[in-house]
Amino acid sequence: MVGKDTMTKTNGSIIQVSGLKKYFPIGRTLLGKPKNFAHAVDDVSFTIKQGETLGLVGESGSGKTTIGRLLVRLEKPTAGSMLFEGKDISLLKKRELKPFRGGIQMVFQDPYSSLNPRMKAGDLVSEPFIIYRKGNRVEIKEKVEKLFDAVGLRKEQIDRYSHEFSGGQRQRIGIARALALNPRLIIADEPVSALDVSVQAQVLNLLAELQDEFDLSFLFIAHDISVVAHVSHRIAVMYLGKLMEVAETKELIRHPRHPYTESLMNAVPIPNPKLRRDKHDVPQGDIPSPINPPSGCRFRTRCPHAFDRCAKEIPLLREIESKHAVACHLFDKEMEDA
Amino acid sequence: MGKPEKKGRALTTVVASNPTNIETLLRVENLDILFGTAKQHVVAVDGVSFKINTGETLAIVGESGCGKTVTSLSIMGLIPCPPGIIDNGSIQFNGKDLLHLKMEEMRKVRGNDIAMIFQEPMTSLNPVLTVGLQMSEAMMAHKGISRKEARKRAIEMLKLVQIPEPEKRMEQYPHQLSGGMRQRVMIGTALSCEPKILIADEPTTALDVTVQAQILDLMNDIKAKLDTSILFITHDLGVVAEIADRVLVMYAGRTIEEALVTELYENPIHPYTEGLLRAIPRLDQYLSADNSVKEALKQMPGIVPSIYKKIEGCSFAPRCPYARKQCGQERPVMKEVVPGHRAACWKPEW
Amino acid sequence: MNKRKIDNIIEDLGQIEFDERASAKFKFKDIFSKVIFKNPSMAIGSIMIFLLIILAIIGPSIAPYDSQELNMSERFESPSWNHIFGTDNMGRDIFSRVLHGTRVTFKIGLASVGIGLAFGLLIGLFAGYSRGKLQNVLMRFIDILYSFPALLIAMALVAFLGPSTRNLIIAVGIASIRYYARVTYGVVLVERNKPYLDAAEIVGAGALRQMFRHLIPNIVPPLIVVATLGFAGAVLNAAGLSFLGLGVQPPTPEWGLILSSGRNYIIRAPWLLIFPGLAIMVAVLSFNIFGDGLRDLLDPKQQRKV
Numbered sequence: 001m002v003g004k005d006t007m008t009k010t011n012g013s014i015i016q017v018s019g020l021k022k023y024f025p026i027g028r029t030l031l032g033k034p035k036n037f038a039h040a041v042d043d044v045s046f047t048i049k050q051g052e053t054l055g056l057v058g059e060s061g062s063g064k065t066t067i068g069r070l071l072v073r074l075e076k077p078t079a080g081s082m083l084f085e086g087k088d089i090s091l092l093k094k095r096e097l098k099p100f101r102g103g104i105q106m107v108f109q110d111p112y113s114s115l116n117p118r119m120k121a122g123d124l125v126s127e128p129f130i131i132y133r134k135g136n137r138v139e140i141k142e143k144v145e146k147l148f149d150a151v152g153l154r155k156e157q158i159d160r161y162s163h164e165f166s167g168g169q170r171q172r173i174g175i176a177r178a179l180a181l182n183p184r185l186i187i188a189d190e191p192v193s194a195l196d197v198s199v200q201a202q203v204l205n206l207l208a209e210l211q212d213e214f215d216l217s218f219l220f221i222a223h224d225i226s227v228v229a230h231v232s233h234r235i236a237v238m239y240l241g242k243l244m245e246v247a248e249t250k251e252l253i254r255h256p257r258h259p260y261t262e263s264l265m266n267a268v269p270i271p272n273p274k275l276r277r278d279k280h281d282v283p284q285g286d287i288p289s290p291i292n293p294p295s296g297c298r299f300r301t302r303c304p305h306a307f308d309r310c311a312k313e314i315p316l317l318r319e320i321e322s323k324h325a326v327a328c329h330l331f332d333k334e335m336e337d338a
Numbered sequence: 339m340g341k342p343e344k345k346g347r348a349l350t351t352v353v354a355s356n357p358t359n360i361e362t363l364l365r366v367e368n369l370d371i372l373f374g375t376a377k378q379h380v381v382a383v384d385g386v387s388f389k390i391n392t393g394e395t396l397a398i399v400g401e402s403g404c405g406k407t408v409t410s411l412s413i414m415g416l417i418p419c420p421p422g423i424i425d426n427g428s429i430q431f432n433g434k435d436l437l438h439l440k441m442e443e444m445r446k447v448r449g450n451d452i453a454m455i456f457q458e459p460m461t462s463l464n465p466v467l468t469v470g471l472q473m474s475e476a477m478m479a480h481k482g483i484s485r486k487e488a489r490k491r492a493i494e495m496l497k498l499v500q501i502p503e504p505e506k507r508m509e510q511y512p513h514q515l516s517g518g519m520r521q522r523v524m525i526g527t528a529l530s531c532e533p534k535i536l537i538a539d540e541p542t543t544a545l546d547v548t549v550q551a552q553i554l555d556l557m558n559d560i561k562a563k564l565d566t567s568i569l570f571i572t573h574d575l576g577v578v579a580e581i582a583d584r585v586l587v588m589y590a591g592r593t594i595e596e597a598l599v600t601e602l603y604e605n606p607i608h609p610y611t612e613g614l615l616r617a618i619p620r621l622d623q624y625l626s627a628d629n630s631v632k633e634a635l636k637q638m639p640g641i642v643p644s645i646y647k648k649i650e651g652c653s654f655a656p657r658c659p660y661a662r663k664q665c666g667q668e669r670p671v672m673k674e675v676v677p678g679h680r681a682a683c684w685k686p687e688w
Numbered sequence: 689m690n691k692r693k694i695d696n697i698i699e700d701l702g703q704i705e706f707d708e709r710a711s712a713k714f715k716f717k718d719i720f721s722k723v724i725f726k727n728p729s730m731a732i733g734s735i736m737i738f739l740l741i742i743l744a745i746i747g748p749s750i751a752p753y754d755s756q757e758l759n760m761s762e763r764f765e766s767p768s769w770n771h772i773f774g775t776d777n778m779g780r781d782i783f784s785r786v787l788h789g790t791r792v793t794f795k796i797g798l799a800s801v802g803i804g805l806a807f808g809l810l811i812g813l814f815a816g817y818s819r820g821k822l823q824n825v826l827m828r829f830i831d832i833l834y835s836f837p838a839l840l841i842a843m844a845l846v847a848f849l850g851p852s853t854r855n856l857i858i859a860v861g862i863a864s865i866r867y868y869a870r871v872t873y874g875v876v877l878v879e880r881n882k883p884y885l886d887a888a889e890i891v892g893a894g895a896l897r898q899m900f901r902h903l904i905p906n907i908v909p910p911l912i913v914v915a916t917l918g919f920a921g922a923v924l925n926a927a928g929l930s931f932l933g934l935g936v937q938p939p940t941p942e943w944g945l946i947l948s949s950g951r952n953y954i955i956r957a958p959w960l961l962i963f964p965g966l967a968i969m970v971a972v973l974s975f976n977i978f979g980d981g982l983r984d985l986l987d988p989k990q991q992r993k994v
Binding site for chain 1: 401502517519552555558575578580582600614617618619634635636641642
Binding site for chain 1: 882883884886887888889890891892893894897902905906
């Protein structure tokens with residue numbers, strides 16, 4: 001059971017992101033100036049509350065992974081602010097970041113390449129303690145054993161190299177490592193998409209249990225909306241660097257308002273042959289390149305409802321109902337009419 | 339890959355389908371495939387039997403390492419030997435045993451009767467040749483038609499797989515196409531010789547959801563138009579529900595359950611199938627029930643058994659919540675439990 | 689908590705099998721039977737190197753004569769049972785000198801590879817890890833070094849430092865830095881983008897820790913190959929410089945030097961050149977063969993499918 005009750009316990013937010021942008025330079029001229037920019041993340045704002053799981057769903061090129069990397073500051077934002085527990089971490093330099101590193105941790109997508117193949121499981125998990133000088137050797141060993149226990153690994157496995165573990169077990173090592181520094185927020189970037197179905201459930205359940213146990217907040221990034229819906233309290237839908245819709249999970253799944261969310265819902269395969277659709281009502285064509293994103297609304301080139309205003313004006317993300325925000329001109333019109 | 343060879347067969351895009359006349363097109367029986375040497379080997383496929391009827395979509399579903407891909411490759415005669423050894427069994431297609439065909443004959447079957455598409459189309463497309471050239475060269479070589487004719491047909495095929503501006507796409511290189519487009523090109527190429535069976539190995543796994551839905555629609559569409567049988571290999575139970583007529587579940591190299599798709603999802607017999615169905619997060623629970631309570635996923639303990647280990651009894655027994663002593667000792671065979679629904683499990687007999 | 693313990697135990701059942709699978713891959717006793725002897729060049733190369741090392745260790749003690757003892761009555765003797773490689777213009781036993789030379793050659797080879805590898809590794813590592821100015825400065829410097837022949841650089845250094853065995857080692861080592869730097873740089877660029885470095889960064893690992901704790905262990909295998917091949921190159925360069933009189937000084941028995949001092953008598957006493965020349969060839973060849981075998985073994989892309 002995902003810890004929904006914890007949501008009401010605290011009112012404060014763990015992280016507030018506003019106006020976040022990340023442009024990646026593409027190609028360079030002879031003078032070293034970038035020829036072009038990929039608009040990976042373009043003016044994104046959201047907050048995650050204490051103990052909450054925010055799901056971030058989007059297809060390839062949506063910029064969802066970049067948001068995760070920005071929050072743990074593997075990337076430096078082009079603009080915008082990220083208030084983590086009230087402190088803006090968006091512009092901190094590497095050295096200044098060190099005290100905050102422990103607070104936001106990350107679980108990676110690929111459990112194979114995200115663990116150093118030349119290190120033992122125990123060394124991987126104890127590394128954060130050594131870096132932050134948290135205790136002597138005996139104390140650290142104790143802490144590592146506790147973490148192994150918490151994520152369901154055996155103590156005898158401490159001395160094994162990561163290639164000796166299965167995918168699910170490796171992901172557990174990654175989770176144990178992320179938990180080492182008592183984080184408050186965990187960025188889970190596609191943590192189960194590289195795993196077999198039967199193992200996915202193990203890891204998803206483990207994350208939900210750990211959330212209750214350690215009062216964690218999550219940003220859960222995935223391309224699969226059914227996985228996101230399962231673990232998240234709220235869902236943010238992203239397309240080509242922009243948030244399209246943000247709402248509570250049940251509300252979003254039952255009443256998707258943005259045409260893109262709707263088509264995502266139509267496209268996702270449902271494991272119930274009785275609900276089979278002969279024709280999926282999905283936008284034709286492919287996702288445009290983030291290097292030259294469409295003007296105005298990013299989705300307009302594939303949107304069945306697009307009209308002339310969509311090409312001219314960028315729709316703003318606004319609440320159309322309580323706790324349900326949409327960035328779409330269709331609803332601007334509705335609101336103006338009302 | 340699917341290369342057309344038979345001469346003079348008219349390429350028609352619309353074929354009157356004949357659904358009432360069900361006949362078995364391909365029959366695989368007791369297939370055993372080993373990797374290694376006769377002395378030392380691992381068993382990748384262990385006594386697999388199934389059939390594909392005309393115009394039907396059979397999905398083989400299973401997790402990584404269950405032998406689903408190896409099975410499909412063996413039908414195409416693409417198991418590298420050594421180290422692959424097809425130890426036992428037969429693959430009957432149109433009265434021919436594919437396992438005993440000469441290389442030359444097998445090549446003809448591969449071109450004209452059975453075609454295959456893969457997960458990553460980029461690996462089966464030549465990056466330095468244009469799409470049109472690759473498609474038409476194949477047709478020219480195997481159908482003996484002129485360049486002009488082949489080009490015309492290639493454009494026709496691109497239209498069939500719903501690629502916009504096919505004339506323009508013909509001049510493009512594979513890297514200029516998106517993943518979805520490439521997969522469409524692959525499907526078009528595979529279908530250009532009108533195969534009777536199209537084998538699709540995880541064709542949508544590398545694609546985004548909206549593009550995946552397009553490709554699934556396309557495959558359903560083509561099946562209806564051309565009356566092609568499809569063998570669809572996947573790990574995704576959602577995709578299976580969208581496309582399959584019949585489903586075969588594989589686990590650790592063995593088939594463990596086979597049924598029509600609705601039957602399988604409603605009354606799974608084998609505990610592994612049941613476990614798989616409960617282990618996936620589903621959106622439909624929000625859509626159907628009014629007061630749906632989010633439940634923890636039912637997780638299956640443990641992991642897939644090592645292929646290096648010889649399994650006595652049922653391969654799923656170590657992870658099975660219902661396992662009894664018998665399961666660890668005697669291997670269950672596929673038996674019809676309910677009409678049209680077969681499973682390899684001792685439980686229904688208790 | 690109780691439930692998770694149970695999961696844990698059941699999961700172990702699956703895990704134990706997995707452990708078996710993993711351990712089935714690596715068995716130490718198989719190293720010779722399966723790894724080395726399946727790869728014939730590895731086998732030949734390793735046997736030859738093994739013999740050379742033995743000679744380098746015990747050579748001087750089994751040598752029939754003192755390598756520097758002059759014997760004017762036995763000058764220019766052709767190979768015979770007394771002097772199987774013959775004698776030189778001073779009546780010294782060539783066989784003994786070549787045997788002694790093995791040790792000298794190994795000393796020069798190891799030390800200069802050590803110097804080249806140490807500096808090259810550091811330059812390549814820093815250049816590959818840092819993105820930006822440092823990377824450009826370091827690699828342009830390496831590019832400049834690459835615009836001269838290695839032997840020329842070494843000669844210039846010896847000319848500057850003065851000819852001696854120690855300076856020869858330094859010169860040959862420095863001349864080979866560029867080679868190790870560029871290889872390291874290439875390997876680091878590949879490893880640099882792997883998520884395990886991101887993972888280390890997130891748990892607070894600084895640049896030095898990322899480089900030395902995480903990167904180096906992962907780039908060692910290809911560097912071992914490169915160092916083995918580099919050893920052969922170093923031996924050749926050292927012999928070349930000694931031949932030119934810029935390296936080891938007489939009367940130390942070094943192969944290149946023996947070759948050089950015999951060059952005036954090439955018609956009269958060809959054995960003065962043949963045997964030290966053969967020794968150089970055998971040493972270089974065995975390290976090259978071994979290095980090639982090692983590369984096949986360690987580079988999964990080139991490995992034949994099992």
